[in-house]
Amino acid sequence: MHSDKKNVVYFFGLNIISKAFSYFLLLVFANLYTPLDYGKSAFIFSMFNLVFFFSYLGLPDALVPWIIKKKDVSSIFYFLLIVTLIFTGIGALISISYPIILPFVILLPFLIFDPIGRAILQVKHKYHYIQFFSLIFVVITLMFAYLFRHLGAFGIIISYVLGYFIPLLLIFLLTYKEIINILSNVKLDYNVVKEYVKKGFTVMIIALSFAFLAWMGSSMLGLLSNFENVAKYSIINPLASIVIAVSLSMSMFLLTRSAELEDKAKSLDVLNKTVRISYTLSFLISFLINIFSFLIVKIFFPKYQGIEVYIAILSIGALFYVAYSLMSVYLIGNLNPEKTVSAIITAVLTSIILNLLLIPKYGLYGIVISMVISHLIAFTLLAKKLNLLKEFYGVYIMPVFLLLGFYMGYYGLILLIPLIGLLFYLNLIKKEDLLIMKSVIKSIIKYRGP
Numbered sequence: 001m002h003s004d005k006k007n008v009v010y011f012f013g014l015n016i017i018s019k020a021f022s023y024f025l026l027l028v029f030a031n032l033y034t035p036l037d038y039g040k041s042a043f044i045f046s047m048f049n050l051v052f053f054f055s056y057l058g059l060p061d062a063l064v065p066w067i068i069k070k071k072d073v074s075s076i077f078y079f080l081l082i083v084t085l086i087f088t089g090i091g092a093l094i095s096i097s098y099p100i101i102l103p104f105v106i107l108l109p110f111l112i113f114d115p116i117g118r119a120i121l122q123v124k125h126k127y128h129y130i131q132f133f134s135l136i137f138v139v140i141t142l143m144f145a146y147l148f149r150h151l152g153a154f155g156i157i158i159s160y161v162l163g164y165f166i167p168l169l170l171i172f173l174l175t176y177k178e179i180i181n182i183l184s185n186v187k188l189d190y191n192v193v194k195e196y197v198k199k200g201f202t203v204m205i206i207a208l209s210f211a212f213l214a215w216m217g218s219s220m221l222g223l224l225s226n227f228e229n230v231a232k233y234s235i236i237n238p239l240a241s242i243v244i245a246v247s248l249s250m251s252m253f254l255l256t257r258s259a260e261l262e263d264k265a266k267s268l269d270v271l272n273k274t275v276r277i278s279y280t281l282s283f284l285i286s287f288l289i290n291i292f293s294f295l296i297v298k299i300f301f302p303k304y305q306g307i308e309v310y311i312a313i314l315s316i317g318a319l320f321y322v323a324y325s326l327m328s329v330y331l332i333g334n335l336n337p338e339k340t341v342s343a344i345i346t347a348v349l350t351s352i353i354l355n356l357l358l359i360p361k362y363g364l365y366g367i368v369i370s371m372v373i374s375h376l377i378a379f380t381l382l383a384k385k386l387n388l389l390k391e392f393y394g395v396y397i398m399p400v401f402l403l404l405g406f407y408m409g410y411y412g413l414i415l416l417i418p419l420i421g422l423l424f425y426l427n428l429i430k431k432e433d434l435l436i437m438k439s440v441i442k443s444i445i446k447y448r449g450p
Helices: 002-032 035-055 063-068 074-097 099-123 127-147 153-184 190-224 227-240 244-260 264-291 293-300 308-333 338-362 364-385 398-425 431-445
Strands: none
Touching (some): 002 127, 035 153, 035 190, 063 099, 063 308, 074 099, 074 153, 074 190, 099 127, 099 153, 127 153, 127 244, 190 338, 227 293, 227 308, 227 364, 244 264, 264 293, 264 308, 264 398, 293 308, 308 338, 308 398, 338 364
16 A cells, blocks of 8 residues: 555656646747747647547546456447547548648547556556656657757647657557457447446546636636736646645545445545545645745746735635545546536536626636635535535635735744644544655655665
8 A cells, every 4th residue: 555655656746747848848839839830730739639538438537447346348448449430530531631630640549548558557556657658748749849840830740649659659568468458358338338438428527627627717818808817827827726736646546546445434534534635735835835926926927926816816726626626536436427527517607607707897806716616616515415524624714824824925934833733623634644644755765666
């Protein structure tokens, strides 16, 4: 079990490195390619991702509990392969008129092994490998984007294709035994496919809703406010949402463990511990970011001074997200993703309505307040479904101290010790959680390799 938790820590570290390389990639695209070439390739890439998203219905997350519970994976593979080949055929026809998309069309049928391989690695608790391959994708794309800078939009597309293909080969090499075992059992059981499509489609809708909540802010501001506010929000959102990296890392472990454990009480105990540890670490990181937000913005984003208060408000929403996103992952691991849908869809619809009402009059205040309320609603509905409102009532209280720390500035540091005490008092962290973190840190220090 220690190795699982170490892998989560490695996943988190690799995730941070991957984000850093992503910013370098953005700089290459922005400075070495014309806006026309970058815009064209970005549109094609977004359309490819949309096709990829719908082709691999809920993969890899939906497949993880399926593999763990030893359900029929071969029928799912061959069904998704047929779907992928249909999309590939449509893409081939479109490429006759738009040959620039041909590299993506050729890549698509091979790419099915990527999410299946990632699901297998997750079942084997190799979470850090998954993030490592995501890092390789960014690094490979960055390297070839620089080398092919004279090829315009086609250079960017080839860079993306190679960025996908090289990690795909590595994933296949690590999981080829399991993949060959799936391929060798040629079958297409209608009832199995029907059951998976229901679960996979639900997981896809959840993922789509989460993505919608993530990018909706900029879109709504562009439609209802002005592009200056869009630019500001593009800085505010990443700074306020840094803490999500913690819950993302923890979710890898939670998805696998919740699928493995048959005992509901033990499974819920794992969920509670995961949420407590994730929320506490996220709160402390967010608290420090908001205390130093004036300094951070002044040094790194001097043109955007004045956005600090919006970062503080949006941080509240990010902390609600940290808690309820893990509850959603838990339900997916238990093959009950449908219990998540109503809560997330309600949050999305609430956000749209509030954006329409608040943005025209209040601008950035409107968007950050609507996002906080939407995340609060999603947390409340999911916690209620899992009967965890009593367990995590303190999540409603802590935002007061987050804002207090922000308004106190550097003096807010004196609140750190009392706040840790308050986290214990509200049962948002327990002694047993600290012992888990301590043992993981000790095992990492002693780590000598795989």
